[in-house]
Amino acid sequence: MRAAVLTEFGAPLTVREVPDPEPRGGEVLVEVLAACVLPYAAEVFSGAREYPLVPPVIPGTGAVGRIARLGPDATRLRVGDLVWCDPTVRSRDDALTPDIALQGWSARGDNGAKLARHLHDGAFAALMRVPTENVHPLPAEAGEDPARWAALTVHGVPYGGLLAGGLAAGETLLVSGATGNFGSSAIAVAFAMGAGRVVAPGRDKDTLALLAERFGPRLRPVVLTGDEEADRTAMTAAAEGPVDLVIDLLSPSAPSTVTRAAAMTVREFGRVVLMGGVGMLGGADLALPYPWIMRNSITVRGQWMLPRTANPGLVRLFATGAVDLAAERVRAFALDEVNEAIAHAQAHGGPFDRTILMPGA
Template identity: 75%
Template sequence: MRAAVLVEFGAPLAVRDIPAPTAGGGEVVVEVLAAGVAPYAEDVFSGRRRYPLVPPVVPGIGGVGRVVHVGPDATRLRVGDLVWCDCTVRARDDALTPDITLQGWSARGEGGARLAEHLHDGAYAELMRVPTENVHPLPDAAGKDPARWSALALYVIPYGGLLAGGLEAGETLLVSGATGNLGSGAVALALAMGAGRVVAPGRNRAALALLADRFGSRVRPVELTGDESADRAAMAEAAGGPVDMVLDLLPPSAPSTAARTAAMTVREYGRVVLMGGVGMLGGPELALPYPWLMRNSVTVRGQWMYPRSANVGIIRLAASGALDLSGDRVRTFGLEDVNEAVAYAAAHPGPFDRTVLMPG
């Protein structure tokens, strides 16, 4: 089969013939129809982000596909089924704190690295081997536009954060990093889940205007200045009342002060969920005042990725139309043009820009 291979960090991906995967017990082989290309993929493949990929490796985080082989433990999946392949793979020998790898992308700790040795290759190939529990049936409508539905790989991440924070219908959410690829997805998801109001701070005027135009008065854009007290006051004013929850999705390049400014808008007994990359490139750590946390009974929670059940939830939201994928701007590339796709994704990291590889 044909696949895009990261031979070494800093080199272009090489499209070549490699052996087709075969499924063992507890595994499924899927024909990949569409796989998203993250805006930061170029940073990963260059080595700037220092992800624990071990070349040579077929990268790619999840995708839409059709089942071509099922293992003996699958009781409902059938050959030909249209499916979503979740990249977040969990070890099966620890139900409480399983080791995790992001198939074809990253891993957490020594155990995650061992898991990545087994499930080494990701979605930038004609065929992909996936654990049975990571394969989720899609509605027939997804087969008409698999490239658009491949955006589930992006949307399911902030969905995990909203679930972790227990967002309820009618609440006010502040999305820190709302003008980015993940943050704008969080805005769309929060509204789909019934948020009464979403405060969307950012520096990019065009992106803020896009959010306001797409979602109307339930989204309250705030243009940031970099002055902590002024920005916090502006966000509180935009909320027009208590901020029930803050979801932080700021990128590694953002300063910790930006995360703190947003977090400290939350009300007494409010929740703050941290999912971004602040501090990954060094610099000051996030510092939240102990007295403020304690006296206001604020809950602060970190969340990496999402629970397995989130895949079912995000598919339901998209299938029902509550999460409207039709407004996403989708650009597709064939497998042979994978390096052009990576460059295009890096140049188009804005809200609702989707770069998609179609290996078939």
């Protein structure tokens, strides 16, 4: 098969013939139709983010595809089925605290790296070997525009965080990092889940105006100044009532003060979910005041990706139109154009911009 291979960090990906993957017990073989190229992919492939990929490797996280071959443990799936491939792979030998890897992308700890070595290659290829439990059926209409449905990769991240935070219908959510690719997705998913209003802080006035135009008066934009106290006051005022939940999706380049200003808008008994990359590239760590957390009974938790059982709900948000895929700005690239796709994703990382690689095109 043909695949895009990262031969070394800092080098362009190379498209070449590689052996077809051979699925083992508990795995399926998927023909990849469309895979999302994340806006920070160039930082991963350059080595700037120091992700634990081991070249040579076929990268790529998550895909829309069709089942090409099944293992003996699959009882509902059929060859030819249209599916979503969740990249969040979990070890099977510890149900309580499984090790985790993102197939073709990243891993957590030494045991996660061991898992990543087994499922070494990702979605930038004609075929991909995937654990059976990571394959989820899609409705027929997804086959008409798989590039648009590949945005599941992005929307799944905030969906996992909003589920972890227990977002309830009618609640007010504050999205820290709202003008980014993942943050803007969090807004769309939150409204689909029934959020009453969403506070959207950011520095880019034009992007905030774009978000306000799309989502209407329930979206409350706030222009950040960099003054932590002033920004917290402005965000609190924009909510026009208690902030029930804060989700942080800021990139590693953001200062921790921005996350703290957003987190401390949450009400008594409120919840804060951390999903971004603040501190990953150095800089000050997040420091939340112990007395504030304790006396206000604040829940602060981290969340990486989404649980496996959440995937059917994520697919339903797309299938029912609760998340409007028509608003996505999709640019698709053939496999031979993978390096152009990576550059395009880096330059177009704003709200609802999707860069998609289509290996079979």
